[in-house]
Every structure is written in C-alpha cells, then in structure tokens.
Amino acid sequence: MTLLDDFLVRAALAGLGLAIAAAPLGCFVVWRRMAYFGDATAHAALLGVALSLTFSASVFGGVLAVSLIMALTVSTLSGRGFAMDTTLGVLAHSALAFGLVAASFLSGVRIDLMAYLFGDILAVMPADLAVIWGGAAFVLALIAWRWNALLTATLNPDLAVAEGYDPKREGLVLTIALAIVVAVAIKVVGALLITAMLIIPAAAARPFARTPEAMAIAATIIAAVSVLGGLNASYTLDTPTGPTIVCVVAILFALSVIAAGAIARSKDAKG
Template structure:
C-alpha cells in the first residue's frame, strides 16, 4: 500500500517538475517571480468558485489563474507599477479566496491541503490531469521556444523579426496558469512559485545555453520531488514543504559549488 502511494506521489511530482523546469527558466529570465505567486494565490479564489458552482476544482483554479495573469499583464502594460499591481491583486485574491472557501456551505475542504498540497493522496485521475497539463505546457514551450527566447532577450528584436511580444507573453501566461492549476495537488498554492523558481535558479550558474538551463532545472525539480517525498515518508512531515526544502537545499549546494569554482579560478 505504501509503495503504491509513493509511486503515485512520485509520478505526480515528476509530472509537475517536467512542466515547471522549462517554464521556471522563463520565469527567472523575465523576473516574473512575483507574477507566478500572484497567479497561484488567485487559484484559491478559483477553488471557491468551483465549489460554489459545482464544477471541477481544476477548472475553477485554471480560470482564475488565467484571469489574474491577464489582469496583471493589462495593468502593467498601462504603466502601473508591477510590484504594486502584483501586491494588491495577489494578497486580495488570496484573502478573498480563503474567506470564500471557508464560507462555502455544505462542503468540507482541507485548507492546509490547498495551501501546502496533498500529493500523498493523489489518485489515477489526478495523475492523468497532471501529466495531461504538463504535456500541454511542454508542447506550448516546445512550439514557441525560439520566439519566446527572442521576446525574452529583447521585445524590440522580436518585433524586428516579425514576432508580437504580447502574443509570446500571452502564451507564457497560459502555460503558467495551467502549471499552477495542475500543481495545486502537489505542493499547494503557497509553494508553487518555489517549485518554479528554485530549481531554475539553482541551474542558472551551470548553464551555458537556455536549453541546458531548462534541462538542468527540470532535473533539479525531479530530484527535489523524489528527495522531498522520501524525507516526508521518513520523518512524517508535510510532503509539499519537504519538496520545497529539498529544492532549497539544491539551491544552496549550487551556490556553494559556484563559490568553490570561483575561488579555484581566482587562485
């Protein structure tokens, strides 16, 4: 029984890591860390909406994540401060969503599972959803990889090449919202941003090309999932936070290795 639970949890975490690795690289390159947090926080409001209208939690979370991402993008394109827009929308959506979930009548839901994930109780249908969502995200990034890179390096260069930077941003927005929606079950809304950012940040010092960084970030995410799950089994702690702690340890190791390499090159 424990083995089957661990296998399903591992497959769920790996599915999210496969989407979060390359997408997280773009989040780091574009400095969208707070953007990903705001999108994740809004998904709580989507959960409340799903419960109120008796639709799937995935659908509600995805819809609100997309609305939040597009809302922030609209505000910033009109010249408003990115930090201010993200702060107001992110915390407002999180607070309203938590209150709405608490007030939903006739439905019992574990708030801590929404915040920190419940990867150890994923079922076959959850795995299909996670891997299906990850496949869509991976396909989107594969399809638009060169265009997304060009728009990330320079919007002006993208326009000169006949690309529309807003379209590329929209594609990233959809991919981010989809990743958030499928990752809720794994690490919860408070930790999704960490799984996107930390493995990519750990991979950055060892990446000579964007493709190498995306691959290393994906590998780092998978390692973090497996190590975190193993620690959760061993020490009986929450799996979502354990996965993020493993990712944080990977980042610290990355920084230490980079520091040692710098000392050797100076010597």
C-alpha cells in the first residue's frame, strides 16, 4: 500500500494542483474582466467530454481541444466589433446545451453528467493526478515565463507595444493557459464551477494585495485553503465535494470583503 492509495489524499493533491494553476491565472481573469470568457470556455468542456466518449478518445484531450477552440473563437470575435457580453453569453450557454444534448446520444456508454458538471474529485486516480499536476506545472511555467509581458499587456496595452510586447500574443498565451486549466479542473470541480475557482480566490485576495505578485500568491493560498477546508467539510457533512469547496472559497471571499471594509473604516476613523 502506498500513500496514493488513500482516496482523500489523492483528492487533496488533485485540488491543490488545481489551486496552484487556477489562482494565478484567475488574477489575470479578474484584472482583464474575463469572467464570462472563462464561463464560455468552461461550458464548452462538456461538449469535449461527449465528443471524447463518442470517439473513444482521452477525455482530457477532448476537453482541452474543445476548450481551446472555444477560447480562440471568443478571442477572434472580440476583435471584430461584436458586443462581447452578448457573444460570450450566446457561446457559453450554447456550448453547454450542445454538450448536454450530445451526451444524451451516447448509446452503450455510461456517463455521469453530475460528475462532469460539478466534479468528482473523490474518484481521482493516480493517472488523473499525473494529468492534473502536469497541466498545472505547464500553466505555472507559462505564466512565470510571460509574467512581465502579460502584466504589462493587461495594465497598459500601449505601453506593452512600446516595450516590444504584442498584446494579442499575450492574450493568446492566456487563452492557452485557460484552456489547460479547464481541462485539468473538469475532474475536480466540474464544468459549471471552474470559473468560480478562477475568479473567487483572486477577488478575495485583491483588497489586501499591494503588488500583482502578492495578489497571485495570496490567491493561491486562499484557493489551497478552500480545497482542504472544502474536502474536510464535505467529508464531515456528507455534502458534494466540488460545490462544498466553492462554498468555502465563497465564504472566504465574504470574510475578506468584511475585513477590508472594517480596515477602511478604521483608517477613516483615525484620519
């Protein structure tokens, strides 16, 4: 018997792998106001699952391919004068609907839609861990490599051009990273809750961070605490694990808002 024989240990490792990949990327999602972009990409994941099962292909590969196609489609449409909130709404919900319909046509294949919609972290196997941590390592390496360029292009595209960076190329880097995180997260929190793990830790860290790097680190810590706290709460209360993890991170966000407000009022009182 090895350490990875314990399903709770595997679940914790899977959740932590997602946390360290999603939280830093989520900071850019928050800074760029890309929450709906994340939703469109995540909802496409279910269509990727259905196509993978239809053609007996790797679920991870299918989700990654469809998520990447969706993300590239959104990026292309964003530069052609379309109203992005409407376009993203159409694409996000259409992709989810087509995924659900495609899954219903799978004959002779048992598919647990709840597991793909809300995650099945307790069923993670060692092979899944290798995929999750491999994807997380790639995303972290990509963000670290392009950090200055991504940050400059996010804060001031004109300055990025002046410094020799191509904002469109950096947007493509984020698109690729987002597609990988979606493919990694489908097993952990499911297609409907992936965006929550991207934006809520970053939003919770934002009031207390003085630098972008500090915000990324704080968001990662919050995401990791949420994963471990959610696993413990789910085991104790016998609740769905993926949604419970998101509930914990939502509570932490609420506490951060309350704390930030109290600190601001304290400073005003002293001033």
